[in-house]
Amino acid sequence: MSQTTQSDTKKTTEPTSFAEAMTELESLNQWFQQDDLDLELGLEKLQRSRELISYCQKRLAAVETEFLELKQG
């Protein structure tokens, strides 16, 4: 049940960072690898996985590294 709740709360949340998206994605992957998979819940989690994968792929496509010199005031 806690997994369902977690999935529901995260469902519409945009990740705040790539690291956060990857952490959530890895934990979803771990969930999918369990023995007794609830297919209904699996479909919900698949939807979230797709959102995260798309977010990560977009972020990885932004290849420019920003370099800026800071001057001490």
Add this chain to the structure above:
Amino acid sequence: MPQPSLIPPEAVFSVGEYLDLVNGLLQPVKITVQGEVTQVQERGSAVYFTLSDSKEKATLNAMIWRDKLWKSGVELRVGEQYACIGAGNVYKPIGRLSFMADTLTPVGEGALQQAFEKLKKQLEQEGYFAPQRKRALPAFIEDIVVLSSAQGDAIRDFRTHVGQFGQKIRFVDVRVEGINAVDSIVQAMNWVAARPERPQVLVLTRGGGSLESLQAFNSREVAEAIFRCPIPVISAVGHERDITIADLVADLRASTPTDAGKILSRDWSQAEERVKQVQQAITWRLESVLKQMQEQLQTWPQRWTQRFASVYQHQLSRVQMAQSLGKSVHLRFVQRVEQKVSLAEQWERRWLEKHRDSNLQLEAYGTSLFQRFGQNLSRLQQRLSAKQQYFDAVSPERRLAQGYVWMRDESGKVIRSVQNVDLGEVFQITLQDGVISSKVDSIEKRK
């Protein structure tokens, strides 16, 4: 304080005013003076010593505060050479020039090595290198602050190897060698730590050099700044073989500036592949679950068929054994089978209804599965219908309607042969619409 160039020649100073003027000129100028220590005297919180130059037969009185000497991690020994960073000052009551040292560094690799070992030991005892206080670097670091010299190769090597992964790199130019290096590094670290924008990691880097040129990274001040830094610090100083105090205090030591860049790009360079792997792992897993389910569902219609067949066989044998019960049993059986078929159809409808919104392959799987399931059901219904026709053809009611009769003796047993009756025996004749009671008048056996 008047500028010396603006002082008119006729101006007259008191002794005190003149010494104030001299001190005002001397104190702001930080200078490194090197010489041999010929005398050491500790008094209160100060340590007085004499620096000598045997070549020129020159001596200089010098002083360092005890806490500054301790921070330098140096032990003053008569006969050793030291480089002292500080400024001159005339002590007014006796008019004596004294060199006020801020830091002391032994001169020569051997002496530096000794000083390094001493400071290392001190800091180790104070817990600066304790593994438990080292912070792990976060994954996929996006915000980086680098402290290095704008003129050095280190920043260039770092930038080349940190890659292009959309990170935000902020650079602060600091002195990494010479008398201003320690202050410059410490000040920059404190400034970065106090800014509202907090990076995820601070990289302190410079290229290789002699033990003397790496001196700032072997100072207690820089060690303390790293120790206090609120964000994780990567120290990347010198070459692979150079290990500085900064490296030991930092949360992570990178062997070179290039290595620091590689460490920070590692996660990113593997990320694309990892995202693909996770995507595949999830897809494969779901497909395997669906396949298992598909296989399971495929066996259901077979099980239903087998169950119907066994029920049918059971009923058929019952009908055959007790034909007299006729129509009612047959009808009940057909109703039962029809009920089961209808239940299966309802179940199928409900399942499809439930999964109608799932925009997944599953629906396609499920639909095709149920198409097959439906086909099996319709085959089953055809088989049942054929059996029903057979039943109709062989049913006792149909025979009776055609004019056939049943004869049973008084015990109810069906009479199948003339040998089963005796003359005068009473028997029952069952017709389509009733029963006649009769008596055997004569028996004639067919030849």
